[in-house]
Amino acid sequence: MQTTTISFTNMHxxxxxxxxxxRARRQSFIVQNNWDLPQAEGMEFDQYDTPASRWVAVHERGEVLAGIRLTPTTARCGIYSYMIRDAQRGILGGSIPKHLLFDEAPVDEHVWESSRVFVSHAVPMGVRRKVHAELIAGLNQAARELGATRHLGLINANWPRWYRRCGMEGEAMGPVLNFDDGEFQVVATNLVQKLH
Known part of the structure; x- marks a missing residue:
């Protein structure tokens, strides 16, 4: 099993x-979750898949087991910045509630957003926890290498339980929201407490 951080400069x-x-994102979000998202040639993508972002992939023998996208909170592409901020500003058409944060969304070169998190449905339950741990370790390492001291994510509201298991420190940045058949919350992950 390998973890790779992909950018527009190294993807070749x-x-x-x-x-x-x-392709794995399409399978996870469009096929499995039935989300209405852009797709072409068997791949899911959106307005945040730009040269400003990075993608962390856990993979084995050509198969993507899990992935996540990192986008700087300073990103700009047309009217878009990053998903959490754009939801708060109301430009995502209400697919994510506007009141997802207690305060204004940060714009800071040391804060990145994590989004489009998935673990493939094809990953057997016996190795799912290991794959998830590899993904989180890869995410944190990539974010630190990009100069981040924190990353934000809209994640499942049960985060306190698995954050402790992963040795991570997080802080709720907004209320628990009920949408897309689940409870979600914006969480900021502190990247400076443990640098190993």
Whole structure:
């Protein structure tokens, strides 16, 4: 099992990995979750898949097991910045509630957003926890290498339980919200408490 951070500047060195991440996202979000998202040629993508972002992939023998996208909170592309901020500003058409944060969404070069988190449904239950741990370790390492001291994510509201298991420190940045058949909350992860 390998964990790779992909960018627009290095994707050519990883063969089909980036395309396979987008294919796995389509399988996870469009096929399995039945979300109405943009897709083309068997791949899911959106307005945040730009050269400003990075993608962390856990993969084995060409198969993408899990993935996540990192986007700087300073990103700009047309009217878009990053998903959490754009939801708060009301430009996502209400697919994510506007009141997802207690305060104004940060715009800070040391804060990145994590989004499009998935673990493939094909990953057997016996190795799912290991794959998830690899993904989180890869996310935290990639974010630190990008100069982040924190990353934000809209994640399942049961985060306090698994954050402790992963040795992570998080802080609720907004209320628990009920949408898309689940409870979610914006959480900021502190990346400076443990640098190993």
């Amino acid at each position: 060195t990883h063969g089909e990995l980036f395309a396979n991440v987008l």
